[in-house]
Structures are given as C-alpha cells and as structure tokens.
Amino acid sequence: xxxxxxxxxxxLAPDHTLDLTGAERTRILAKSALFDPPPALLPDxxxxxxxxxxxxxxxxxxxxxxxxxxxxxxxxxIYHQGVTTFDLMxxxxxxxxxxxxxxxxxxxPQTVMAQLSEDSTQKFxxxxxxxxxxxxxxxxxxxxxxxxVCISSQVGCTLSCRFCHTGTQTLTRNLGAAEIVGQFMAARxxxxxxxxxxxxxxxxxxxxxxxxxxxxxxxxxxxxxxYNYVNVAKAITILMDNEGxxxxxxxxxLSTSGVVPMMDRAGAELGVNLAVSLHAVRDALRDEIxxxxxxxxxxxxxxxxxxxxxxxxxxxITFEYVMLKGxxxxxxxxxxxxxxxxxxxxxxxxxxxxxxxxxxxxxSTPAVIERFAKIVMEAGFAxxxxxxxxxxxxxxxxxxxxxxxxxxxxA
Ligand code: SAH
Ligand code: SF4
Numbered sequence: 001x002x003x004x005x006x007x008x009x010x011x012l013a014p015d016h017t018l019d020l021t022g023a024e025r026t027r028i029l030a031k032s033a034l035f036d037p038p039p040a041l042l043p044d045x046x047x048x049x050x051x052x053x054x055x056x057x058x059x060x061x062x063x064x065x066x067x068x069x070x071x072x073x074x075x076x077x078i079y080h081q082g083v084t085t086f087d088l089m090x091x092x093x094x095x096x097x098x099x100x101x102x103x104x105x106x107x108x109p110q111t112v113m114a115q116l117s118e119d120s121t122q123k124f125x126x127x128x129x130x131x132x133x134x135x136x137x138x139x140x141x142x143x144x145x146x147x148x149v150c151i152s153s154q155v156g157c158t159l160s161c162r163f164c165h166t167g168t169q170t171l172t173r174n175l176g177a178a179e180i181v182g183q184f185m186a187a188r189x190x191x192x193x194x195x196x197x198x199x200x201x202x203x204x205x206x207x208x209x210x211x212x213x214x215x216x217x218x219x220x221x222x223x224x225x226x227y228n229y230v231n232v233a234k235a236i237t238i239l240m241d242n243e244g245x246x247x248x249x250x251x252x253x254l255s256t257s258g259v260v261p262m263m264d265r266a267g268a269e270l271g272v273n274l275a276v277s278l279h280a281v282r283d284a285l286r287d288e289i290x291x292x293x294x295x296x297x298x299x300x301x302x303x304x305x306x307x308x309x310x311x312x313x314x315x316x317i318t319f320e321y322v323m324l325k326g327x328x329x330x331x332x333x334x335x336x337x338x339x340x341x342x343x344x345x346x347x348x349x350x351x352x353x354x355x356x357x358x359x360x361x362x363x364s365t366p367a368v369i370e371r372f373a374k375i376v377m378e379a380g381f382a383x384x385x386x387x388x389x390x391x392x393x394x395x396x397x398x399x400x401x402x403x404x405x406x407x408x409x410x411a
Contacts, residue, residue, distance in 0.1 A: 024261040032227055035154075037176035038130050040107065048107035048129075049078060050185070051178025053234060054241070064103050066096070072243070078106050079244025082185065082194030109182045114190065121390030126186060128179050132172060134222055136183040138191075138214060139389050146215035151183050153232050154223025159257055161277075162289045163322055165356040166222045174228040180235035184245070188214055218253045220275070226259035226266065236270050249273070250315065260296040260304045267308045274308050275318040275349075276301065280328050281336040289327070302340050316345045316382075322353050323364035323372065334375035347382040354388060 040048035049057060058071040070092075077089045084106045086097040109126035112133060116122050122138045132155045140147035155172040157164075188194060193212050217239065219225040225232045232254070239247050254266055255275040263274070278301075280286035286293035293301075311317050319341060323329050337348065350373055353363040364372075369385055376383035 021261045021264065025265060028227065028259065028262060029229065032174060032229065035171060035174045035228075037128070037173055037179065037231075040129065040176065040178050042105060042129075046103060046105050048178055049074060049104050050107050051176055051181055051235070051238070053237065060104070064099065066099075070096075074100075075241070075243055079238065079241065080195065080246075082188060084108060084189075107178060107182065108186045108189065109179060111186060111190070117390040119389055122187075122190070123390060124183075124187060124190070126179075126183055128175075128182075134175060134179070134183070136187055136221060137390060138187055140213065145213060147213055148216040148218050149184055149187050149214050150218050150220045151180060152221030152223055153180060153219055153225040153228050157223050158227060159224055159290075159292050161257060161279075161291070163279075163324060163353055163359065163361050165359070168358075169222075171223075174231055175223070177231045177234035177238065180231060181238050181245075184214070184217060184239065216251045216253070217247060218255060218275070220253075220255045224257055224259065225254050226256045226262035229262050229265065233266070233270060236272060253318070255320065257290055257292050258296050258301045258304075259292070260300050263304045263308060267310070271310050273315060273318070274305070274311070275320055276305060277322075278319045278337070279322050279324075281333055281340055285328060289324070298340065305341075305346075306344060311345045313345050316347045319346055319348045320351060321348055322351045323369050324353050325362040325364045325368070327361065329364040329368050329372055331371060331375055334372045338376060338379040338381070341381065342379075347384070348376050350376075350383055350385045352385070352388055 040051060042048070047060065049060065052060060054071070054075065057074060058068055061068065061071045061074070073089070073091055077083050077091075081088075083089060086092070086101045086104075086106075087094075089097060089100075092100070107129075109128050111124055112127045113125040114122060119142075120140050124136045124138075125133055126136060127133045134152035134155055136152060137150040138147060139150060152175060154174050156169040157166045158171045160167040191213050193214055219232065236252060236254075239245050239252065240249060249270065249272045253273040253275050254270070255277060256263060257277045266272070267274070277290065278286075278298075279290055280288075280293075281298070283293060283297050286298060296304075305311075305317050308317060319337075321328070321337070341348075350369055352369060353359075353361050355361070355363065373383040373385055
C-alpha cells in the first residue's frame with residue numbers, strides 16, 4: 001500500500017465514534033424540528049409552490065388532477081424564468097393558468113427595506129408570511145461584475161458567540177426552504193437578473209455558468225445553517241437544480257460555527273464549499289467566544305474539516321477568523337492556527353471585528369492584522385483580510401437586524 005504523508009490522511013473516526021455521531025445527528029434534527037416554520041399557506045388556502053422539492057411539486061400538481069409534465073413546466077417558469085404570476089407562463093393555456101392561480105401562488109418574501117451602501121453593498125430586510133423578518137445582503141465584488149448574496153438561515157440563533165450580534169437574539173424559528181430560496185429570488189428580482197427582456201446579458205463566466213451580478217451564495221447571514229439542516233439542504237438542492245437557478249456547488253458556501261456531526265452529512269449530501277468559523281486556536285478561549293466549542297472542541301472540528309469531501313487546492317476550506325484586539329490576535333495565535341490546519345487545502349479569511357452597540361470587543365489594529373496575515377501567508381495559506389463592506393448601513397457580518405430593529409423601536 002502506498003504510504004500517505006500523515007497530514008493528508010483523512011482523519012476517519014473509529015466506528016463507535018461514528019455511531020455516536022449518528023445519535024447526535026438524530027438529536028440535533030429532532031431539536032431543530034421544534035423550530036420549523038409554519039406551513040406555506042395563504043389565509044385563503046392557496047399554497048406557495050416556491051420551496052417545494054420536485055417530488056412535492058409533482059404531488060401538488062397531481063392533487064389538482066393535472067399531468068406530471070405540468071410540474072416540469074412550472075419548475076422552469078418559477079426557477080429559470082423567475083415569474084411570479086401564472087398569466088406570464090406562456091406555455092400554459094389560459095384556463096389552466098386560472099386553475100393554477102386558484103390553488104397556488106409563486107411567493108416572495110415582502111421587501112420591508114432595501115438600503116444601498118456607499119460601496120454598493122445592498123441590504124434587504126425581508127418579511128415572511130407570519131410576520132417574522134430576516135436580512136439578506138448583496139455584496140458586489142469591487143473589481144468584477146459578480147458578487148455574493150449573504151443569506152440568513154434562521155431568525156435569531158441558538159448559539160451565543162460573544163462577538164456576534166445575532167448571538168444576543170434568541171432563536172425565534174428556522175427559516176423554511178421557501179424563505180431561504182426566496183431571499184435569493186427576491187434579490188434577483190431587485191437586480192432584474194432573470195432571463196427575459198429586462199435581464200442583464202452577461203454572457204458566460206469562466207466556469208461555464210452564466211455571468212451574473214448575483215453569482216454566489218454564502219450562508220453567512222443570521223443563524224447557524226447546520227442547526228437548520230433539513231430546510232437548508234432542501235433550499236440548496238433547489239438552488240442547484242439544473243433546470244432552474246442552476247448555481248453550481250462551487251458557488252455556494254455554508255458557514256458553520258462547527259456543528260461537527262452535521263458537517264459530515266452536509267459534505268456527503270451537498271458537497272458545497274465549507275467555511276468554518278474558527279476564531280480561536282485554543283479550547284479555553286474558543287469555549288468562551290464560540291461556546292459551541294464546549295460540545296465540539298477544536299480537535300474534533302479540525303478532524304471533521306480534514307474529512308470533508310471534495311476539499312482540494314481548487315476548493316479550499318475557508319477558516320474565518322474574527323480579529324479581536326488583545327484577545328486572539330498574537331503571533332503565537334497565528335503560529336498555532338498554521339499548525340492546526342497544516343496540510344489541509346485551506347485559506348484563512350481574517351475579518352476585522354465589526355462592532356455593534358453594546359459589544360464587548362474592539363477590532364485589532366491594521367498593523368496587528370497585517371502581522372497575523374503575514375505569518376499565515378508565509379506558511380503557505382492565502383490569508384485575505386476582509387475589508388468591511390456596507391459599514392454605513394450596518395450590513396457587515398454579525399450586525400444584521402441590529403439597525404432595523406433599532407429603527408423600528410424608535411419609530
Ligand atoms: N452561524 C454561522 C454563519 C453566520 S455568521 C457561523 O457562525 O459561521 C457568519 C460569519 O460572521 C461567522 O464567521 C461569524 O463568526 C462572523 N461574525 C459574527 N459576528 C461578527 C462580528 N461582529 N464581526 C465580524 N465577524 C462576525
Ligand atoms: Fe450564531 Fe454564527 Fe452568530 Fe455564532 S457567529 S451566534 S453561530 S450566527
């Protein structure tokens with residue numbers, strides 16, 4: 001057998017650990033189900049078709065006595081063309097359009113607020129059918145005609161990372177697949193990025209995907225996506241479907257604070273890019289600032305990253321590291337970080353801490369961040385310092401819903 005360099009050997013857990021992980025996954029999924037969103041029904045009994053899987057859509061069509069190929073047509077109009085009314089579905093005859101409209105809607109979250117930053121970052125506040133709200137941010141790339149839509153997966157969060165404003169809000173509920181996909185679809189509406197006469201004709205990007213301003217999705221808004229796995233996975237499956245929005249898995253990034261058992265499942269089932277919110281390299285500190293670490297400590301988290309499938313130099317795992325002045329920003333921290341991720345296809349995003357009203361931390365100075373970045377880079381890892389975007393509209397990481405809530409309480 002060919003000997004592998006030790007740092008590239010997948011760190012596979014022994015069988016009994018896998019059993020424990022399976023039990024832990026069941027527990028997480030059961031707990032998550034308690035926070036499920038209400039069913040997507042209008043008061044008049046009509047059902048929202050957005051967020052249904054292909055099989056569920058086929059069943060809904062069958063229930064009203066229509067042929068299965070109608071589901072395929074609907075999928076195309078809803079997710080490829082982006083239309084929101086049945087009368088625009090020109091391949092469907094008028095009487096059937098009317099019948100569909102009597103039973104169904106093609107929903108969108110309501111846009112309560114849209115704020116444009118000086119740097120073109122755009123923040124949306126969306127309201128869902130039961131009145132709950134979540135924020136979505138579009139972050140354009142400064143140099144290219146592309147950008148990432150930062151999506152929320154929950155209203156609030158059960159975790160309470162010390163530096164994160166979402167962490168001060170308890171979890172109200174999970175977002176449903178319709179609400180997750182709906183954030184992206186509503187953002188696309190705002191940028192007229194559906195095919196059709198009003199669409200931007202961007203041609204093709206390098207990876208064969210159509211060139212679009214809203215080219216990528218990152219699950220870095222409110223909430224912990226791996227504590228809402230079922231809905232997030234369903235939404236991702238819809239977003240990647242080739243006959244609809246057709247985003248490639250390379251353009252979708254799940255960010256997690258380290259829900260180890262669900263990382264394995266996400267890797268096996270979805271294969272999207274993984275970002276891990278590390279933020280500290282020793283358990284004592286990580287226990288304090290990312291309390292989930294008490295359940296899944298650093299060694300387990302790093303082992304889960306090493307076995308995450310599909311990671312390669314072209315598809316590196318991103319480690320997010322928020323720079324907190326005097327807390328986690330020393331050269332010794334940088335050296336330990338490099339030791340932890342040695343041999344892994346990885347990059348390190350250094351995020352200057354974004355303060356929010358009442359937060360207990362300060363951002364490390366630019367010189368300290370530079371010193372940290374240099375150590376990581378010299379060890380062979382890209383270590384970009386994320387420039388804060390949308391600061392003037394409080395659209396930066398960990399600040400979502402702060403300002404909109406404050407504005408409301410003043411109003
Ligand atoms: N719950 C997931 C995804 C949402 S948070 C997670 O924790 O990964 C997205 C990223 O923003 C995480 O890396 C998070 O740690 C970071 N973040 C949260 N609050 C922040 C703040 N005030 N300043 C900078 N980054 C922050
Ligand atoms: Fe939740 Fe992520 Fe904020 Fe932690 S950093 S409280 S996991 S949203």
